Amino acid sequence: EAGVTQFPSHSVIEKGQTVTLRCDPISGHDNLYWYRRVMGKEIKFLLHFVKESKQDESGMPNNRFLAERTGGTYSTLKVQPAELEDSGVYFCASSQVGEQFFGPGTRLTVL
Amino acid sequence: AQKVTQAQTEISVVEKEDVTLDCVYETRDTTYYLFWYKQPPSGELVFLIRRNSFDEQNEISGRYSWNFQKSTSSFNFTITASQVVDSAVYFCALVRVDNFNKFYFGSGTKLNVKP
Numbered sequence: 001e002a003g004v005t006q007f008p009s010h011s012v013i014e015k016g017q018t019v020t021l022r023c024d025p026i027s028g029h030d031n032l033y034w035y036r037r038v039m040g041k042e043i044k045f046l047l048h049f050v051k052e053s054k055q056d057e058s059g060m061p062n063n064r065f066l067a068e069r070t071g072g073t074y075s076t077l078k079v080q081p082a083e084l085e086d087s088g089v090y091f092c093a094s095s096q097v098g099e100q101f102f103g104p105g106t107r108l109t110v111l
Numbered sequence: 112a113q114k115v116t117q118a119q120t121e122i123s124v125v126e127k128e129d130v131t132l133d134c135v136y137e138t139r140d141t142t143y144y145l146f147w148y149k150q151p152p153s154g155e156l157v158f159l160i161r162r163n164s165f166d167e168q169n170e171i172s173g174r175y176s177w178n179f180q181k182s183t184s185s186f187n188f189t190i191t192a193s194q195v196v197d198s199a200v201y202f203c204a205l206v207r208v209d210n211f212n213k214f215y216f217g218s219g220t221k222l223n224v225k226p
Contacts, residue, residue, distance in 0.1 A: 031212060043202060043216035056213060102156035
């Protein structure tokens with residue numbers, strides 16, 4: 001069974017540009033999560049979807065970040081416009097009950 | 112508020128040495144879960160262990176062992192006879208029972224095991 005996949009694995013953009021990260025959860029998992037690790041610090045929770053609904057978006061840093069989950073399947077996280085401090089690794093995870101399974105992350109570099 | 116502290120940013124050991132990774136947490140909850148994850152160079156977070164706050168028994172799995180001490184709010188991880196393949200970043204995390212969907216991670220400890 002395929003695990004959580006994320007695309008792209010790396011993205012390098014300039015300040016002010018837009019970037020969209022994609023996450024494909026494990027098939028059948030209703031719960032989907034986004035996390036971010038900035039500059040070697042702790043991995044921080046961004047938000048949680050249950051199917052297509054946002055259950056908890058308390059960790060979203062500001063309104064430059066927009067997460068969607070079309071039809072309760074894959075999810076996208078758009079950053080517009082990107083700022084230097086948005087650089088980091090963005091992790092996606094999914095779960096059905098209990099354990100969260102994490103993807104390999106997308107490394108975002110904003111120059 | 113919940114907080115997880117991994118004070119060791121990076122540790123280097125020589126193969127076959129034992130190494131302990133520290134994890135200290137803060138929470139006002141009486142019931143919670145603690146986790147350890149491994150992040151190998153490939154990037155994904157690999158689940159290692161989950162421990163309920165009610166269960167203070169230490170656990171051993173092969174070369175891995177975990178020491179949970181509620182009195183000191185610590186959940187330390189020891190690798191015995193380390194191997195090069197153990198090189199990775201290790202994260203400790205806390206999850207509240209009433210919101211199992213939100214992980215509070217530490218900043219991670221990078222372990223370098225040299226041959």
